[in-house]
Amino acid sequence: MTRISPPGICPGYTVTKSTRFCPTEEYFRYRSEFNKRAYEHIPRTFPIHLDLELTNYCNLKCPYCFRQKSTFNEIKKGYMDFKIFKTAIDEGINNGVMAIKLNWRGEATLHPHILNFIGHAKSAGILDIMLNTNGQFSKEFCKQLIEAGVTDISFSIDAFSPETFGKVRVGGDYKTVVNNVLYVRNTIKKERMKRLPNLRATFVLNEHNKDEKDMFFEYWKQRVNIVAINKCHDNSDKDYGIGKRQKKEGFVCPHIFNRLLVTWDGTILPCCGDLYKTMKRGTIGKDTLYDAYNSTFMQRLRKAFISHNYDRFNTCASCVQSYERE
Numbered sequence: 001m002t003r004i005s006p007p008g009i010c011p012g013y014t015v016t017k018s019t020r021f022c023p024t025e026e027y028f029r030y031r032s033e034f035n036k037r038a039y040e041h042i043p044r045t046f047p048i049h050l051d052l053e054l055t056n057y058c059n060l061k062c063p064y065c066f067r068q069k070s071t072f073n074e075i076k077k078g079y080m081d082f083k084i085f086k087t088a089i090d091e092g093i094n095n096g097v098m099a100i101k102l103n104w105r106g107e108a109t110l111h112p113h114i115l116n117f118i119g120h121a122k123s124a125g126i127l128d129i130m131l132n133t134n135g136q137f138s139k140e141f142c143k144q145l146i147e148a149g150v151t152d153i154s155f156s157i158d159a160f161s162p163e164t165f166g167k168v169r170v171g172g173d174y175k176t177v178v179n180n181v182l183y184v185r186n187t188i189k190k191e192r193m194k195r196l197p198n199l200r201a202t203f204v205l206n207e208h209n210k211d212e213k214d215m216f217f218e219y220w221k222q223r224v225n226i227v228a229i230n231k232c233h234d235n236s237d238k239d240y241g242i243g244k245r246q247k248k249e250g251f252v253c254p255h256i257f258n259r260l261l262v263t264w265d266g267t268i269l270p271c272c273g274d275l276y277k278t279m280k281r282g283t284i285g286k287d288t289l290y291d292a293y294n295s296t297f298m299q300r301l302r303k304a305f306i307s308h309n310y311d312r313f314n315t316c317a318s319c320v321q322s323y324e325r326e
């Protein structure tokens with residue numbers, strides 16, 4: 001089986017270690033198609049992936065997160081209704097969606113019905129159910145998430161010591177998240193005698209944790225499928241990132257060629273870079289994902305990237321995806 005790139009990696013990420021992860025031929029075909037659309041810029045007529053924001057509430061206060069921007073406080077918060085989720089999943093399944101991710105601007109595990117939502121997506125036939133989480137929950141709940149159908153779980157850790165963790169994942173408990181990662185690795189994956197879920201540990205490199213990056217990598221590379229060291233961008237009001245920030249040369253955003261995003265209140269957006277919903281394409285229940293994906297706006301946006309002329313889209317011009325750090 002050919003090696004393929006790992007799932008859920010955003011353009012701003014640096015993947016430092018990735019084991020071969022390809023549980024089935026069907027999974028291989030889906031990842032190949034996902035990558036083909038993103039990097040050969042072939043949108044087809046429907047996204048292969050949907051980001052579904054179960055909630056934009058969070059239980060931590062990481063200083064470098066966009067949630068700490070003063071403007072984010074003014075955004076309305078809430079939890080996705082099952083009707084919105086089901087409508088998006090039903091249209092998606094009928095049009096070839098293979099993957100979903102359950103989070104965007106918040107911590108999805110805070111949604112009181114997340115297990116039912118995952119169960120519905122699984123029984124509807126979604127192949128890859130991804131969850132990025134801060135891991136602040138019990139082992140029992142961790143097991144329930146996997147049993148419900150999560151196939152890809154990414155734990156945001158950002159530290160190698162409890163002291164640093166206290167500075168970067170404010171409000172969280174270091175042992176809780178580490179124990180959950182080890183529990184998935186040592187117990188759940190072994191009990192299930194299979195490779196799922198794909199297990200990832202992530203580290204957002206910033207001025208608080210820079211001295212722990214190498215220790216983090218050395219420790220986790222033996223224990224998870226993917227260790228991702230992500231460069232911090234100026235997401236909060238203060239820039240905590242390391243290194244000079246500059247525009248990516250020749251950047252073509254991959255997101256607009258293979259996915260759409262639905263917020264907790266049903267707003268349809270082109271991508272996860274549009275934090276303030278400036279490029280709204282419709283509302284679930286009133287508009288279809290198909291029309292949003294094939295709208296004139298989306299076609300203009302794709303053309304603008306391909307011709308390297310996307311700066312006239314203000315959200316894209318200032319989006320962290322279009323920047324890199326030396």
Ligand code: SF4
Pocket residue numbers: 253254255256270271272273274315316317319320321322
């Ligand atoms: S805002 Fe623009 S650059 Fe950022 S993810 Fe969305 S489409 Fe891509």
